[in-house]
Amino acid sequence: MKVPAPAQLSAQYERDGFVVIPDLLSAEECDKLKTEARGVLDHHAQPGSSVYVHVAVVNPTFRALAEDPRVVGVLKAVMPQGVMFLSDKIVYKAPDKTFPTPWHIDCFYWRNTRPKLSVWIPLDDATAANGTLTVVPGSHKRDWRMVKMGLPSGDFQYEIDGGGWKEGDVVTCAIKRGTAIVFSDRLVHGSTANTAGKDRYAIISTYHAPAADEPFDLDFPARKVLVPAA
Numbered sequence: 001m002k003v004p005a006p007a008q009l010s011a012q013y014e015r016d017g018f019v020v021i022p023d024l025l026s027a028e029e030c031d032k033l034k035t036e037a038r039g040v041l042d043h044h045a046q047p048g049s050s051v052y053v054h055v056a057v058v059n060p061t062f063r064a065l066a067e068d069p070r071v072v073g074v075l076k077a078v079m080p081q082g083v084m085f086l087s088d089k090i091v092y093k094a095p096d097k098t099f100p101t102p103w104h105i106d107c108f109y110w111r112n113t114r115p116k117l118s119v120w121i122p123l124d125d126a127t128a129a130n131g132t133l134t135v136v137p138g139s140h141k142r143d144w145r146m147v148k149m150g151l152p153s154g155d156f157q158y159e160i161d162g163g164g165w166k167e168g169d170v171v172t173c174a175i176k177r178g179t180a181i182v183f184s185d186r187l188v189h190g191s192t193a194n195t196a197g198k199d200r201y202a203i204i205s206t207y208h209a210p211a212a213d214e215p216f217d218l219d220f221p222a223r224k225v226l227v228p229a230a
């Protein structure tokens with residue numbers, strides 16, 4: 001793993017709203033995590049689900065990933081006020097689930113709470129063809145307004161008001177499995193359709209600065225301070 005120096009990571013994160021950390025996990029670790037992810041979906045999720053939240057609560061391998069020193073080392077560079085794990089989720093795009101994830105901003109999931117960021121790690125090589133993450137660099141600095149929230153089924157359906165962006169502003173993150181994308185909860189992002197007929201498993205772990213619990217936090221039993229507030 002070749003991680004940029006902390007000052008560089010922090011400057012990139014501030015400027016773009018995300019950073020890419022190549023090869024955070026090895027191919028072998030991704031294989032193991034993918035097997036574990038399949039098990040979590042089979043044993044804990046509703047049949048046919050593509051998303052499972054609170055993975056660290058039920059699976060020690062994902063619990064260890066949430067606290068892995070390689071992850072926390074990167075987070076320390078972009079979270080000077082300390083690091084607290086909140087929650088994680090598996091997002092699985094099956095070969096027959098071709099839908100793209102529409103553009104959205106995560107802070108609308110957790111309105112009126114302190115800022116958060118997420119670490120997105122694909123467990124399969126991720127490209128435009130099988131549903132990789134797409135981001136709009138610098139969009140975290142703009143003031144977006146969500147005009148349509150998720151459907152009662154939990155499916156995504158968002159529109160973002162506030163000016164939009166040009167096609168050329170979008171970065172489609174074609175990355176190897178085990179590479180991590182750390183992104184702000186104010187960054188506009190989505191993911192491409194999976195038209196490749198292949199699996200795409202990803203784990204997304206969310207963190208914020210340590211603080212007294214907000215009411216929202218009480219629904220996240222795996223939350224834990226990893227780096228105390230400076």
Ligand SMILES: O=C(O)CCC(=O)C(=O)O
Nearest residue numbers: 091101106189190191202
């Ligand atoms: O893994 C994906 O396809 C994107 C998921 C996502 O953007 C989210 O859950 O906020």
